[in-house]
Amino acid sequence: MAIKKTYRVKRSxxxxxxxxxxxxxxxxxxxxxKLNTNQPHFRVGLSVSKKLGHAVLRNxxxxxxxxxxAEFKPYLVDEDFVIIARSGVETLSFEEVKKNLRHVLKLSKIYVDGEND
Incomplete structure (x- = not known):
C-alpha cells in the first residue's frame, strides 16, 4: 500500500x-x-527533523x-496537510504511530470515520 506521487506535497x-x-x-x-484546497483528493507532506536521528531512522x-x-486513505478529507514528527516518535511501534497519528488527524478534522469521539 503506497501513496502515489499525486497524493504527496513535494514542492517548497x-x-x-x-x-x-x-x-x-x-x-x-x-x-x-492543513490547507483547504480544491484538489480532487488529499495531498500529504512529511517532515522529520534531523534532530530525531540519523538518516536511516528518519527514513x-x-x-x-x-x-x-495509506491505511487511513478512505477516511481522509480532500485537503492538503503536512505531518511533522516530534521527538519521541522514533521509539514508537507502527501501531503506536497509527494511534497517535489518527488522534491528531481527528483533532484537525482531516480523519473522518463516522464515529463521534
Missing part, C-alpha cells in the same frame, strides 16, 4: 502555502498543518507515516 512553495495558512493541530508526537519514521496514511 506548497509547503510554504500550507504553513502560512496557520491551521495547526498537535499532540505529543505529531504536528499537522524509517517517514515509511511508517506513509504506510499509516
Amino acid at each position: 512553495k506548497d509547503f510554504d502555502q500550507i504553513f502560512s495558512a496557520k491551521h495547526s493541530f498537535a499532540n505529543k508526537r505529531f504536528v499537522v498543518y 524509517r519514521i517517514k515509511r511508517l507515516l506513509r504506510h499509516a496514511v
Whole structure:
C-alpha cells in the first residue's frame, strides 16, 4: 500500500502555502498543518527533523507515516496537510504511530470515520 506521487506535497512553495495558512493541530508526537484546497483528493507532506536521528531512522519514521496514511486513505478529507514528527516518535511501534497519528488527524478534522469521539 503506497501513496502515489499525486497524493504527496513535494514542492517548497506548497509547503510554504500550507504553513502560512496557520491551521495547526498537535499532540505529543505529531504536528499537522492543513490547507483547504480544491484538489480532487488529499495531498500529504512529511517532515522529520534531523534532530530525531540519523538518516536511516528518519527514513524509517517517514515509511511508517506513509504506510499509516495509506491505511487511513478512505477516511481522509480532500485537503492538503503536512505531518511533522516530534521527538519521541522514533521509539514508537507502527501501531503506536497509527494511534497517535489518527488522534491528531481527528483533532484537525482531516480523519473522518463516522464515529463521534
